[in-house]
Amino acid sequence: MNIILLGPPGAGKGTQAKQLEEQFNLVQLSTGDMLREEVKAGTALGQTAKKIMDAGELVPDDLIIAMISDRIDQAKGKNGVILDGFPRTTPQAEALDQMLAEKNIQLDHVIQIEIAEDIIVARLSGRFGCAKCGAGYHDEFKQTQKEGVCDECGSTEFIRRSDDNPETVRNRLAAYEKQTAPILPYYAAKGTLQKVDGLGEIEEVYHRVEEIVSGGS
Ligand code: AMP
Numbered sequence: 273m274n275i276i277l278l279g280p281p282g283a284g285k286g287t288q289a290k291q292l293e294e295q296f297n298l299v300q301l302s303t304g305d306m307l308r309e310e311v312k313a314g315t316a317l318g319q320t321a322k323k324i325m326d327a328g329e330l331v332p333d334d335l336i337i338a339m340i341s342d343r344i345d346q347a348k349g350k351n352g353v354i355l356d357g358f359p360r361t362t363p364q365a366e367a368l369d370q371m372l373a374e375k376n377i378q379l380d381h382v383i384q385i386e387i388a389e390d391i392i393v394a395r396l397s398g399r400f401g402c403a404k405c406g407a408g409y410h411d412e413f414k415q416t417q418k419e420g421v422c423d424e425c426g427s428t429e430f431i432r433r434s435d436d437n438p439e440t441v442r443n444r445l446a447a448y449e450k451q452t453a454p455i456l457p458y459y460a461a462k463g464t465l466q467k468v469d470g471l472g473e474i475e476e477v478y479h480r481v482e483e484i485v486s487g488g489s
Contacts, residue, residue, distance in 0.1 A: 273298065273352040274377055275485065276359070278456065279385035280448045281441070282392035283470045284477055287408060288385065289356040291478050292485065299347040302356040303336055306343065308433075325435050328443025330360055330451055337367045344375065352380070360452045365459075381485055382459045385477070387470035389445060396436045403429035 273296060277285040289300040307325060310318030317339070321331050340358050347353050359365040372379060398411035404427035409416055417423050422430075435444065459465040468480045 273380045276355045276382045280392055281444045282396040283385040283387045285356045287474055288478055288481050289354045292354050297351045298354050299350045300354045300356055301343050303340060303358040306339055328440040330447050333361055333363045341371055362455055365455045382464045383484055384465060384467045385470040386467055393441060396441050400430050400432045402427050403431045
């Protein structure tokens with residue numbers, strides 16, 4: 273089963289993808305996570321990407337397409353992939369179609385998580401994660417049970433994304449409206465797009481996503 277999760281930054285794509293990954297033995301392929309790994313490792317791609325990401329803009333299509341193609345190949349042997357944060361432009365969506373056809377992979381669900389802009393800003397500007405296991409938290413909505421200690425792994429180190437500041441968030445939202453939202457009609461025209469309300473507790477939203485995924489293929 274292969275799934276695309278679409279929606280603006282802060283819609284909860286990564287959170288939902290992690291749950292789907294676990295329940296259905298899929299591989300979450302987040303282009304944002306991949307780029308952050310490249311930045312951390314100090315690769316040439318990471319150095320190029322860092323400036324663009326901190327500005328809240330999109331990394332060039334050719335770099336993203338090459339990166340994701342390899343990862344799709346590496347995921348062979350699992351039950352499928354969840355694409356999280358890709359595609360984000362029309363050329364990426366077209367390249368993905370071609371890639372999937374060449375690799376003989378079928379796309380089962382394209383799910384758009386819908387969320388209002390004021391909620392996005394509130395969500396993004398308080399989030400942080402465990403530096404060790406990646407568990408996600410929020411200053412207001414999801415604190416650790418014991419202050420300063422990760423619920424999942426006990427680590428005391430946390431990180432905040434450098435692009436979760438108000439100015440960059442505004443640019444990321446603008447990039448979404450201008451470059452990513454136009455791909456929604458592309459999938460709608462193919463008849464594969466399904467919408468989910470992204471408002472509510474993580475489990476409520478997951479239930480909506482799961483209904484689509486379980487009811488389909
Ligand atoms: P995300 O973690 O999905 O919010 O992505 C963080 C940042 O990485 C974005 O603001 C972009 O700068 C970059 N990025 C992630 N995925 C893509 C993509 N598919 N195309 C272009 N840039 C991307």
